[in-house]
Amino acid sequence: MIILANILAIYRRELQSYFSSPFAYVIAGVFWFLSGVIFLQTLQGASLSASLGDQAGTGSVDVPYLLLVNFLGWLAIVSLFLLPMLSMGLYSEERKRGTLELLATSPVTNWAVAVGKLLGVVTFYVTLLLPVMVYEAIVLSTAEPAVQPAVMVLGHLGLVLMATSVLSLGMFISSLTDSTLLAAILTFGVMLVLLLVNWVAESVSGGLADTLRHLSMLTHYSNFIQGIVDTSSLILFGSYIFLGVFLTAQTIEALRFQRS
């Protein structure tokens, strides 16, 4: 009960700081602009391929579905640049301002702080996605035959899960340093590795290849946006999220022991 109240307190503060900082508005503006442009392009591309399909008489291309898959792919790429910027300040700012000392001397566990912060930043990311989802829904509602809502929901769920994993690991990286820039760069690197580790998998063989392929966020994300939910995907994203929170809590604990 107390822990929940603490998480909520941290969460509220975190959100409050997003909505009162120009940084968050700039991020949101850029994200909405880019995703809007990309959506328009994807839409034109999709209608082009639809008309081509009609002319060729094949007619079997599921245009709305392709639109969704392509667009979600693009959103993931935009997020690739966005997520490190969202997670970079989570702890490094607290370290720099000395507010970590306040949190660490308050009757709040490191876990509660980490969970509250992660929830806060994920909420902000979801807020960014909401308007995008609205115009997707408008376009897809005109499709004939209609796209199953479940596919759309699953695709975005996958996106949010992947983003949460990245943000969680990014939060951990942010807790390691008091330089936000360094945190962003490191997070970007780690994220690239985790997204693209299946490329490496292709050049090795056997059990290692399977393991690597399985660790790749991209593989699981592709499943999600195609409407396939595998328990293993859920477990993988869940593990990344847990790992990030766990490591963050441990770092903050360890920080007290080595502080000079």
Added chain:
Amino acid sequence: MIEVEHLSKTYGTTSAIDDVSFSVEQGEILGFLGPNGAGKTTTMRILSGYLPASSGTARVAGFDVHENSMAVRQRIGYLPEVPPLYPEMTVKGFLHFVARIKGVAAGDRAERVQSALTRCNLLEKQDVLIRKLSKGFRQRVGIAQAIVHDPPAIILDEPTVGLDPRQIIDVRNLIKSLAGDHTILLSTHILPEASMICDRIAIINKGEVVATNTPDQLAAQLTGGLRYELDVEGDLATVQANLKELEGLRSFSIPETADSSRSKVVLEFASSYDPGREIAAIVVHAGLGLYQMRRSQVSLEDVFLQLTTEEPTEEPTAEPTEEFSEADVETSNLVPPAEESADDRTVASAEAEQQPMPPDQQVTVDASTGAIADHSLPKPDNHP
């Protein structure tokens, strides 16, 4: 309320504090006094639960800071050296947040925040973003966050550092007003501050507590006694013998001065007897010019220097004093050669203006102003 026993903390091979023991009684203000790097912050961080100690125990309100960390954290208010503030929040919003994470019940929060705002004189600034506050106000918000959950024990790490004179007075008064209901441990490297605010003082140097006592007793403990400083024109030889025969004289010295026609004489006496009248009579009777004569008690600063300086020859203040220009020497009667801040000098004079004091006492206040940290660690770029 706060008990520290044999506390040590080492970082690798260097020891930050070594076998520190002291206690703070309920409702008392204990000043933790020491030069920079003496281990004040480390001790306070251990007490606040931020750092674990290498050995020894620390208890707050009966709870061990390590084993019962959460219980202790609920019972202390802690102001670190740099006030932990979120610049994008309003003062009120920030205090609400702190009240929440400190576990103040939802029903009491508004009242607690209001009371902290009132006590710290922040009512007019409550809806202002912290980013837009001046340093003095930020420091007050820092203190407000330390008292918002009404903790029995308050730990303040250099609460007046970097403030202007007016703000320093405000903050000192605020701290004094908190005593009684709260037990306060505060660190400072400014001596007059410690003797002004604190009930007791613990002097810490190189990680060890070298003395703990009330400010008066600390001074008495060391020497006790009176000191007269004279500024005389004329041939000293004519009065020297007479002065040396004065009752209770313990030491007699003639420090060098830049001006050859005037000399300074420093006389120290046992405290039981005040020979002011005789001194003046001797000097005037011999036909010498008496430009200044002032009496001072042995100051806490002297105590501090004695306790923390191992070899007086290494005392870095010696150097800047010699470098002083003539003009400086003349005016430095009232102001110690230590270069600490115009700030502190003005504080003393601001305070002197505020509460008119008899001249001799006024001089004492001035003479004891100055930061000891600067005696041991002078900042070279501040020298004239």
